[in-house]
Amino acid sequence: MKLGKVIGxxxxxxxxxxxxxxxxxxxxxxxxxxxxxxxxxxxxxxxQAGQGDRVLYEGGREAAMALANWFNPADATVMAIVDSVDxxx
Amino acid sequence: xxxxxxxxxxxxxxxxxxxxSHKLLMVRPLNAAGQAEGKSTVALDMVQAGxxxxxxxxxxxxxxxxxLNDGQAPVRxxxxxxxxxxxxx
Numbered sequence: 001m002k003l004g005k006v007i008g009x010x011x012x013x014x015x016x017x018x019x020x021x022x023x024x025x026x027x028x029x030x031x032x033x034x035x036x037x038x039x040x041x042x043x044x045x046x047x048q049a050g051q052g053d054r055v056l057y058e059g060g061r062e063a064a065m066a067l068a069n070w071f072n073p074a075d076a077t078v079m080a081i082v083d084s085v086d087x088x089x
Numbered sequence: 090x091x092x093x094x095x096x097x098x099x100x101x102x103x104x105x106x107x108x109x110s111h112k113l114l115m116v117r118p119l120n121a122a123g124q125a126e127g128k129s130t131v132a133l134d135m136v137q138a139g140x141x142x143x144x145x146x147x148x149x150x151x152x153x154x155x156x157l158n159d160g161q162a163p164v165r166x167x168x169x170x171x172x173x174x175x176x177x178x
Contacts, residue, residue: 001130003099003115003129056099056113064163080101082100087097087140
């Protein structure tokens with residue numbers, strides 16, 4: 001999983017039918033020092049993350065498997081809301 | 090698998106059920122010279138590793154599900170070993 005920060009919510013009324021009902025979040029990937037790094041992605045949410053939350057997200061097939069109906073095209077899914085990051089860096 | 094160094098611990102209360110009761114550790118890859126370099130991956134700890142340990146990081150879904158013995162687990166990154174020594178040429 002990777003660290004990210006929710007910087008927005010995405011509403012898309014016209015989506016592929018298999019994405020209907022999915023809550024979409026705009027997530028900014030974070031470097032290890034928690035500064036923004038790279039291009040924001042749109043991820044599906046499973047933990048009711050909100051604006052400004054620091055989160056963990058997973059990509060690939062696991063992103064789809066994390067959703068209730070796992071046969072879906074999700075390629076990034078928020079898996080956790082981070083309470084704290086304690087490290088040596 | 091890759092060799093990496095544990096550089097941080099993540100705590101998260103609100104998370105996907107599959108993550109419950111697993112320690113979440115940040116693992117930064119080791120470069121050819123053995124320095125920890127680049128962006129970390131957050132992995133499920135299966136071997137009680139701690140910050141500063143050199144570990145084996147496995148980052149592939151099918152293998153992770155085999156280790157977790159759960160065919161539906163939306164997990165990719167798991168720590169599967171603590172490295173004692175790496176003898177380089």
